[in-house]
Amino acid sequence: MAAPPASTRAMLILISMKTRLIWNTLRARQGFWNLLVILLFAVCWCVFVAREAASLTTFLGMLFLADPARQLLSAAIAYALLIVFTSDILMGHTMNTGQMSTDMNFLSTLPASPGSLLIVKLYERLMTDWLGFIILFSSFLGLAWPGHFTLEWVLMPSLVYVEIELLTGMALTLIGTLLQRLFRPAAIENMFSLLGYLCAFIGLAPFIIISSAPIESAMALLNYTGNFSGFAGLVLTPIRWLADSLLDGTATSSFFRFQLLWLALLAAGTGLFFFTSRWNWITWVHPGRKLEIKSSRHLLSGLIRKEAILLRSDWNILTNSLMMPISIIALQIWAFREFLTVNPETRGMNMMAAALMYFSMFGPMNSMGSEGKAISLLETLPVPPGHIIRLKTFFWSFIADVCFIPASIFAGIYLGFSSHSIFRIVLWLLLVTPALIWTAVSMSALYAKYEGKVLQQRSYLAAKLFTPLVMGLIVSVKDFSFPSILNAVVFLMLAFSLHLKGVEALERRLDPDGLRQPCFKATDALLTIIIVLGVQRIISTVASLAVPPELQGLWPWLLAYVINIPFLAYTCLTYARDRFSAPAEALGWRRCNHLHAVEALVTALLLGGITRGWLGYLGGKGLYGFAAGTDIRSAAQDLLGQQAGVALVFAGFCLIAPIVEETFFRGFLSRALSGLGWTGTGGILLNGIVFSLIYPPAFILPAVFLGITTASLFRRAQSLWPVVLLHSVWSALVLMIHAGWL
Numbered sequence: 001m002a003a004p005p006a007s008t009r010a011m012l013i014l015i016s017m018k019t020r021l022i023w024n025t026l027r028a029r030q031g032f033w034n035l036l037v038i039l040l041f042a043v044c045w046c047v048f049v050a051r052e053a054a055s056l057t058t059f060l061g062m063l064f065l066a067d068p069a070r071q072l073l074s075a076a077i078a079y080a081l082l083i084v085f086t087s088d089i090l091m092g093h094t095m096n097t098g099q100m101s102t103d104m105n106f107l108s109t110l111p112a113s114p115g116s117l118l119i120v121k122l123y124e125r126l127m128t129d130w131l132g133f134i135i136l137f138s139s140f141l142g143l144a145w146p147g148h149f150t151l152e153w154v155l156m157p158s159l160v161y162v163e164i165e166l167l168t169g170m171a172l173t174l175i176g177t178l179l180q181r182l183f184r185p186a187a188i189e190n191m192f193s194l195l196g197y198l199c200a201f202i203g204l205a206p207f208i209i210i211s212s213a214p215i216e217s218a219m220a221l222l223n224y225t226g227n228f229s230g231f232a233g234l235v236l237t238p239i240r241w242l243a244d245s246l247l248d249g250t251a252t253s254s255f256f257r258f259q260l261l262w263l264a265l266l267a268a269g270t271g272l273f274f275f276t277s278r279w280n281w282i283t284w285v286h287p288g289r290k291l292e293i294k295s296s297r298h299l300l301s302g303l304i305r306k307e308a309i310l311l312r313s314d315w316n317i318l319t320n321s322l323m324m325p326i327s328i329i330a331l332q333i334w335a336f337r338e339f340l341t342v343n344p345e346t347r348g349m350n351m352m353a354a355a356l357m358y359f360s361m362f363g364p365m366n367s368m369g370s371e372g373k374a375i376s377l378l379e380t381l382p383v384p385p386g387h388i389i390r391l392k393t394f395f396w397s398f399i400a401d402v403c404f405i406p407a408s409i410f411a412g413i414y415l416g417f418s419s420h421s422i423f424r425i426v427l428w429l430l431l432v433t434p435a436l437i438w439t440a441v442s443m444s445a446l447y448a449k450y451e452g453k454v455l456q457q458r459s460y461l462a463a464k465l466f467t468p469l470v471m472g473l474i475v476s477v478k479d480f481s482f483p484s485i486l487n488a489v490v491f492l493m494l495a496f497s498l499h500l501k502g503v504e505a506l507e508r509r510l511d512p513d514g515l516r517q518p519c520f521k522a523t524d525a526l527l528t529i530i531i532v533l534g535v536q537r538i539i540s541t542v543a544s545l546a547v548p549p550e551l552q553g554l555w556p557w558l559l560a561y562v563i564n565i566p567f568l569a570y571t572c573l574t575y576a577r578d579r580f581s582a583p584a585e586a587l588g589w590r591r592c593n594h595l596h597a598v599e600a601l602v603t604a605l606l607l608g609g610i611t612r613g614w615l616g617y618l619g620g621k622g623l624y625g626f627a628a629g630t631d632i633r634s635a636a637q638d639l640l641g642q643q644a645g646v647a648l649v650f651a652g653f654c655l656i657a658p659i660v661e662e663t664f665f666r667g668f669l670s671r672a673l674s675g676l677g678w679t680g681t682g683g684i685l686l687n688g689i690v691f692s693l694i695y696p697p698a699f700i701l702p703a704v705f706l707g708i709t710t711a712s713l714f715r716r717a718q719s720l721w722p723v724v725l726l727h728s729v730w731s732a733l734v735l736m737i738h739a740g741w742l
Contacts (some may be wrong), residue, residue, distance in 0.1 A: 011116035018124050050142035070247070073143075074239040080139060084132045085168060114277035118173070118270065125169030126162065137161045143246040156250055160242060163262050170269035175277070181281040251660060292619075303388065307367065307395045321363030322403060325355035333411045346478065348417065352408050353475040356400060356429075356436055357468060364396040365467065366441035385506030389441050389499065396437045428478065437476045439495050443467050445502035466531075466626075469538055470494055474579045476541045483541065490530065490537050497527040518579045518586075525672040528571050528664070532694055536560040557696050561657075564694065569660045572668055587667035592719035600726035603709050607726075608733030611702040615737065630646055653735060659725035665691045665707065666714040666723055687711040706730055 112120075140157035238261055244254035276282060309315060329351060405426055412422035443466070473491035477484045500523060536557065543556040576583035665687060673683040688707030695703040710723040717723070 006326055011112060011119055014112060014116060014120040015123055018120055022127055050138045070240065070243055074236045074243045077243055078236060078239045080135055084135055086310040086485050102486045114274055118273050121173050122166050122169045122397055123570055126165045129165060132165060136164060139245055152249065157246065160245065167262065167265055167496060170266065174269060174272055177276045177281050181284045200281055248707060304395055307392060317363055317366055321359050325358045326403065326407060329355050329407050333414055345421045345424055348408065348412060349428055349478055352404055352425065352429055355404060356433060357471050359400055360436045360440040360471065364392065364437050365444050366390050367396065367441060368444035385503045388506060389445060392441045393434060393438045397434045400433045400437060432474055435495065436471050439470050439498060440467060442502035446498060446505050469534060472535055472538045487537050487541060490534050494530045494534050497530055501527060517576050520668055520672040521674060522672040522676050525669045529690060532564045535563055554696060565657055565660050568664045572663045588714065588720040590719050592717045594720045596713065596717040596722040597725055600713060600722040601729060604726045604729035607709065607730050611704060611734055612737050614702055650690060650735065652731065654728045654731045658731060662710065662720050662724045662727055666710060667720055670711060684711045684715065
């Protein structure tokens with residue numbers, strides 16, 4: 001058998017190298033088990049999107065796939081393509097060293113033809129665009145669903161998805177090559193920041209319009225889709241061919257038109273790539289400009305001036321933190337003047353709060369990580385970490401006030417708000433802005449990696465998922481009602497805890513392993529508990545905006561509980577794994593005496609009787625569901641009414657939840673309190689009281705008794721097995737009481 005040509009062998013070697021690089025990068029950033037969890041999540045999400053897209057196809061079929069409906073579907077597909085492209089720009093795939101475009105200098109030194117290099121780059125695009133796979137491929141499968149499984153149903157959407165990915169990869173490669181030939185690297189970064197801003201604004205605009213006025217925008221869009229013309233019609237024509245191909249299959253003229261257009265674009269892109277390769281644009285190094293050193297006096301000095309230089313020099317922060325929020329405010333006050341005048345103070349506060357949160361997520365949130373290795377220079381200066389956080393909070397709060405207070409005044413005047421309403425909005429901004437900035441800067445110090453620029457590091461993804469939950473607590477505080485005061489108290493506790501953790505992270509910035517001493521810290525346990533309470537308050541606040549409190553029942557608490565249980569489990573697992581050689585034993589999972597198990601069963605029966613008497617007392621006083629808004633008994637019966645869900649409910653509440661709760665509150669919190677010297681009755685009482693806070697108000701007293709007895713039993717048994725048994729039996733008894741079985 002003849003050996004393949006040298007160019008083919010080089011291409012295969014490059015593809016193999018890229019595959020190993022991608023896999024090793026994922027393993028290094030996530031780990032095998034995290035990758036498995038992410039993969040399972042992606043599969044579940046794809047199934048969900050495909051099902052919804054199939055439902056849309058069925059709905060369009062009921063409309064006989066009329067032309068306006070297909071035009072609307074084409075607009076939706078174009079919007080999805082824009083979102084995927086925007087996400088690729090914002091995530092930096094095109095500019096990351098060793099990934100998309102900037103490793104072309106290295107690849108061009110290998111004995112491979114330009115065609116092989118192009119194939120490798122397109123292969124890399126296809127393998128790394130996970131967001132496109134989740135959004136586009138699953139949507140294409142759903143839209144092409146014929147009602148039964150066929151081979152064509154799988155092949156045709158797969159073909160279309162690969163074609164779209166190859167065209168996008170070709171466009172990004174050519175754009176990167178052209179920019180590398182014409183501009184300096186710093187200018188390229190700034191241009192991509194501006195491009196990302198424009199794409200993100202275009203992508204957010206439809207969402208803002210639809211969410212602000214859904215009925216009016218839907219009617220306007222339906223009226224407009226029947227008569228697409230001009231530039232919009234030219235852009236949507238190929239997308240319309242794509243939509244027709246998915247809905248009607250391959251035996252249509254639209255499918256062949258789309259294939260011809262794809263071949264023409266791919267051929268044109270390939271020709272341009274060969275042209276750039278022939279003229280050495282791929283390896284071009286643009287000469288830098290002459291460095292001019294100027295000495296002059298400046299208004300700002302010290303760390304404040306350094307922060308101003310950072311903001312001015314990094315266009316990614318500048319465009320996303322300032323230009324985007326101001327653009328969103330301008331779009332809302334221009335497009336929805338009539339709708340925003342209803343309840344003006346709340347509307348104005350919500351509009352400014354959204355802009356402030358966006359500003360905080362892309363400005364102060366990146367203030368520590370963007371400095372990279374320069375942060376280690378502070379080690380040579382007599383500047384304490386708390387002072388660094390305070391200065392950054394002051395600087396970014398000043399920038400936010402300068403931008404958003406005039407914007408709020410102008411918006412109020414333009415929308416016709418009263419002077420009293422404008423004053424209240426401005427006063428609210430002055431109070432809320434430092435709180436939001438303080439939280440974002442503390443999170444930046446807590447999650448930053450100080451060995452390099454980390455705008456897109458994995459840790460920042462976790463921070464940007466967590467920070468909006470913290471900010472939502474203070475944003476919801478708009479009056480002096482009890483829920484607002486409670487949200488403010490929880491926010492202050494959470495923000496102060498994050499500040500302390502941020503200070504600790506800065507102090508240990510040159511010794512990150514020092515943060516992982518083999519012990520359970522009370523500050524970490526307190527932060528975790530406050531986060532759990534914050535999730536409960538956020539969900540309760542959002543639920544109260546949609547459903548009256550008297551109709552909510554236990555569902556807001558159940559939703560928060562479903563979120564908090566995995567969070568507690570993940571916290572215990574990662575915390576103990578990073579600090580102890582035997583994590584399970586450190587948390588208390590060790591053998592116990594059988595007498596402790598018998599004691600646990602007897603105690604669970606006694607607590608079950610006490611709980612039944614307490615709930616009966618509340619029912620006799622008409623307070624059975626106090627602060628829950630409805631009768632807890634009826635809510636539980638509704639939950640357990642379906643026979644198929646009984647096993648799931650019992651497994652969740654009587655097995656999974658007791659294991660997770662006891663692991664944290666007894667294994668984690670008890671040892672953290674012992675480290676502070678709370679080894680006696682005071683530590684047991686405090687453990688029980690803190691444990692009861694995660695339960696609904698009607699269960700606080702029984703939960704206090706449960707927490708005290710389990711903490712006392714754990715102190716004596718030094719094992720989680722008997723306390724989990726006690727908790728599980730008690731939970732089963734409570735469920736049976738609510739279901740009317742006892």
